[in-house]
Amino acid sequence: MPQDHYADIRGLHLFADMSDEHFAQLFRGAYVQNFPPHIDLIHEGEPSDFLHIVLSGAVDLYSTWNTRETSMATIRPISTFILAATIKDAPYLMSARTIEKSRIALVPSQDVRAIFGVDDAFARAIVSELAQCYRSVIKAQKNLKLRSSLERLANYLLRQQLRAGGGAEFELDFEKRRLATVLGMTPENLSRAFKSLNAYGVVVEGNRIRITDQDDLTRFAKPDPLIDDFST
Amino acid sequence: MPQDHYADIRGLHLFADMSDEHFAQLFRGAYVQNFPPHIDLIHEGEPSDFLHIVLSGAVDLYSTWNTRETSMATIRPISTFILAATIKDAPYLMSARTIEKSRIALVPSQDVRAIFGVDDAFARAIVSELAQCYRSVIKAQKNLKLRSSLERLANYLLRQQLRAGGGAEFELDFEKRRLATVLGMTPENLSRAFKSLNAYGVVVEGNRIRITDQDDLTRFAKPDPLIDDFST
DNA sequence: CGCTATGTTGATCCATATCAATAAGTGTGG
DNA sequence: CCACACTTATTGATATGGATCAACATAGCG
Numbered sequence: 001m002p003q004d005h006y007a008d009i010r011g012l013h014l015f016a017d018m019s020d021e022h023f024a025q026l027f028r029g030a031y032v033q034n035f036p037p038h039i040d041l042i043h044e045g046e047p048s049d050f051l052h053i054v055l056s057g058a059v060d061l062y063s064t065w066n067t068r069e070t071s072m073a074t075i076r077p078i079s080t081f082i083l084a085a086t087i088k089d090a091p092y093l094m095s096a097r098t099i100e101k102s103r104i105a106l107v108p109s110q111d112v113r114a115i116f117g118v119d120d121a122f123a124r125a126i127v128s129e130l131a132q133c134y135r136s137v138i139k140a141q142k143n144l145k146l147r148s149s150l151e152r153l154a155n156y157l158l159r160q161q162l163r164a165g166g167g168a169e170f171e172l173d174f175e176k177r178r179l180a181t182v183l184g185m186t187p188e189n190l191s192r193a194f195k196s197l198n199a200y201g202v203v204v205e206g207n208r209i210r211i212t213d214q215d216d217l218t219r220f221a222k223p224d225p226l227i228d229d230f231s232t
Numbered sequence: 233m234p235q236d237h238y239a240d241i242r243g244l245h246l247f248a249d250m251s252d253e254h255f256a257q258l259f260r261g262a263y264v265q266n267f268p269p270h271i272d273l274i275h276e277g278e279p280s281d282f283l284h285i286v287l288s289g290a291v292d293l294y295s296t297w298n299t300r301e302t303s304m305a306t307i308r309p310i311s312t313f314i315l316a317a318t319i320k321d322a323p324y325l326m327s328a329r330t331i332e333k334s335r336i337a338l339v340p341s342q343d344v345r346a347i348f349g350v351d352d353a354f355a356r357a358i359v360s361e362l363a364q365c366y367r368s369v370i371k372a373q374k375n376l377k378l379r380s381s382l383e384r385l386a387n388y389l390l391r392q393q394l395r396a397g398g399g400a401e402f403e404l405d406f407e408k409r410r411l412a413t414v415l416g417m418t419p420e421n422l423s424r425a426f427k428s429l430n431a432y433g434v435v436v437e438g439n440r441i442r443i444t445d446q447d448d449l450t451r452f453a454k455p456d457p458l459i460d461d462f463s464t
Numbered sequence: 465c466g467c468t469a470t471g472t473t474g475a476t477c478c479a480t481a482t483c484a485a486t487a488a489g490t491g492t493g494g
Numbered sequence: 495c496c497a498c499a500c501t502t503a504t505t506g507a508t509a510t511g512g513a514t515c516a517a518c519a520t521a522g523c524g
Contacts, residue, residue, distance in 0.1 A: 044458055045458055063458075064378070065378040065379065065454070065459060068378045069378075070374075070377040070378055072370070072373065072374070072377075084362075084363040084366045084367055087360070087363045088364070088464075091458070091464065093367055093370045093374070094370065116356070116359070120352045120355065123352065123356050123359060124348070127348070127355060127358050127359050127362060128319070128320070130316075130362040130363055130366055131315075131316040131320045131362055132320070133366050134316045134362055134366045134369065135320070135322070137366065137369040138369060140373060141369060142297065142302070142304070142325070144376055144377070145295075145302040145304075145416055146295065146296070146297040146302055148480095149479080149480075150479090175502075176502080176503070177501090177502065177503080184376075184377055185481090187503070187504090188480090188481080188503090189479085189480055189481070190503095191504055191505080192480090192504090206503095222297075222298050226276055226277055227297065232322050232323065380512095381511080381512070382511090407470075407471095408470080408471070409469090409470065409471080417512070417513090418513060418514080419471070419472090420471090420472080420513075420515095421512055422471095423472055423473080424472090438471095
């Protein structure tokens with residue numbers, strides 16, 4: 001693997017504390033690849049051969065069942081995905097495809113498991129990472145089960161606004177079609193949901209969102225740290 | 233803590249590989265308590281003071297938001313809950329209450345974190361446990377987003393049948409009211425869903441279910457190991 | 465034995481999906 | 495650079511799954 005990515009990857013919580021020697025061993029068999037947009041990387045049900053690290057671009061994790069498909073999460077740089085499958089040596093539960101042109105590091109799963117077995121700091125970092133992932137999914141599930149689609153959209157906008165710096169105006173960071181299935185609704189329904197949020201001070205112009213009445217939207221959305229905070 | 237529970241707890245994957253010394257240290261400050269049914273054990277948002285271990289009975293993990301409430305999972309003996317919050321020293325994302333009369337061991341979270349810091353086998357066992365939990369929630373989320381309530385019920389019955397030994401007749405292991413919110417629907421809707429499944433060979437008599445046409449139900453439910461298998 | 469919580473059934477309403485048509489981008493090759 | 499094809503976004507009409515409200519039945523339980 002080219003050296004120029006080492007520093008970025010080394011900076012991730014997951015790899016920050018492990019020994020230099022183990023880090024080198026872990027990435028000895030790894031390689032970096034560039035992918036164009038809309039390329040399938042892995043498919044659910046397959047054995048987990050590689051731990052993936054998104055270095056640039058974006059990756060969509062999605063699942064299918066019986067002709068239906070839904071987007072489960074979006075992975076942005078710099079982070080890993082399918083860690084749980086790698087560790088358990090179990091089949092992927094989700095498929096992954098690039099959304100944009102992406103640069104992705106592939107680390108052989110057997111090496112991850114081997115180093116996990118010998119490097120205690122790495123093992124503890126994995127605990128922290130998995131606990132974080134677990135809590136994120138629990139939040140996503142609460143979001144799904146406790147809120148209507150309109151409420152999910154409103155809270156999504158507030159979160160996105162915060163991620164974009166907190167200003168009244170910001171951009172959606174992916175296409176509405178995908179946003180719809182992330183939020184668990186159809187594109188048509190999302191379109192109408194945006195219009196419904198006009199009443200609470202949301203103006204939509206293409207991918208550009210302007211929030212004209214922050215208080216009103218917040219009153220409607222009722223954001224909750226136990227559902228919407230990504231950090232804790 | 234009384235000695236008679238030690239063996240049961242020691243047998244859990246989570247504690248099986250750690251040193252005797254650390255195990256003793258971990259449970260030095262622990263205690264076992266008996267609770268009647270329908271008692272609140274913890275509330276979401278609170279700091280995670282104790283890791284809980286269900287020794288007998290059953291516990292419901294649920295969440296609320298803005299007057300709504302939903303059941304997230306049911307914990308049966310012998311297993312732990314809220315491990316992720318304990319490890320991250322973060323607030324609970326879910327509340328917990330006893331369903332039945334239950335015996336529960338409480339282990340101070342700070343002790344769990346302390347032993348996690350010094351016992352490498354324990355740290356690795358936690359990885360395995362959390363990876364398992366993570367995958368379970370992903371499956372639950374796929375179930376929610378990809379299936380209708382009728383399909384969720386059909387697959388639930390097949391799973392429950394398997395857990396009960398695979399015979400044509402078996403019992404629901406909790407009340408329909410709770411089953412409804414676990415499956416993400418109202419009690420009324422569950423009632424009607426049961427009647428709809430008559431057409432696929434499901435006969436309901438109180439808590440007793442008889443599956444008269446296994447193939448027909450299976451054809452409708454289309455169970456999928458990547459959603460319905462608890463083991464992998 | 466009656467009280468209270470659970471379960472069922474019916475009537476109705478609402479949220480969301482589906483189907484269909486159109487508009488607006490977006491990229492491609494000539 | 496434009497014309498064409500193709501995907502995405504919007505809008506309208508309609509269907510349907512599921513929620514809500516209300517009444518009643520039933521079953522535990524003190």
